Amino acid sequence: MSSSTGHRDAAVQHRTGSNHSGGMDDMSIVTVAANAGLKFVKKHYVISSMYIIGLLVALFGTGFHVDPITAARYDQTLEHIDVVQGRQYRSVMQKLDRAERDYYNSKGWFSCNDECQANYQKVQDLRDQKAVVESKIYDLQLDAKKTVGLWSSYAAQDMRKDFWNSWNAGKDTASHWTLWDALFIVAGGDSRDETLVSMILQTVLQYIMNLTVGLIAAIGAFVTTVPVAIASYGPGLIE
Numbered sequence: 001m002s003s004s005t006g007h008r009d010a011a012v013q014h015r016t017g018s019n020h021s022g023g024m025d026d027m028s029i030v031t032v033a034a035n036a037g038l039k040f041v042k043k044h045y046v047i048s049s050m051y052i053i054g055l056l057v058a059l060f061g062t063g064f065h066v067d068p069i070t071a072a073r074y075d076q077t078l079e080h081i082d083v084v085q086g087r088q089y090r091s092v093m094q095k096l097d098r099a100e101r102d103y104y105n106s107k108g109w110f111s112c113n114d115e116c117q118a119n120y121q122k123v124q125d126l127r128d129q130k131a132v133v134e135s136k137i138y139d140l141q142l143d144a145k146k147t148v149g150l151w152s153s154y155a156a157q158d159m160r161k162d163f164w165n166s167w168n169a170g171k172d173t174a175s176h177w178t179l180w181d182a183l184f185i186v187a188g189g190d191s192r193d194e195t196l197v198s199m200i201l202q203t204v205l206q207y208i209m210n211l212t213v214g215l216i217a218a219i220g221a222f223v224t225t226v227p228v229a230i231a232s233y234g235p236g237l238i239e
Helices: 002-043 044-062 070-106 112-148 153-188 196-233
Strands: none
Touching: 044 153, 070 112, 112 153, 153 196
């Protein structure tokens, strides 16, 4: 009788210790994540400051309004790009798609006959045409952007769009990582020591850490596009 009671007490003590240990592990994860985030901000204060500035610009930056004549010229250029150059680009892409299919269907495993060579040359010619059209579209876009200038509302809108695109890409990446983390947590969990609540808490904490890393990477990607965006709107920072 006393032996049975001793076994029950030992089992209760084991479960209590396991739950207590799990709680301490969860708290340690939070502490480690918080300390790591604080350490990163202190060590990389420049990136952290740019992160905050990017948020402020994306949320509140409007830029200077453009006069009606300049705005009309800008809109006309964009319309020309969309209608005329866009039509040429779509036409070249359709021809290139057909040519690539013809080339793929005509070539052998380790050989390429005269028909295959002709199809290959056609693909190369169309790729060159595509590059010419893309270059022309890019030059027209640069001319339109330089018309309104770096400090215009159009530039602010483009900056805001790039920022939120990077932001959403970071969130999507974090969600993708967390999905795999959740699968590994469920697959590797020990039902004797881990409860459903513990697994959910681990997943939430993992998502927070993934989101932090994903957003920092997204801001880094956004920062790398800023010089290109600035150069596209004018010759320099001071116009």
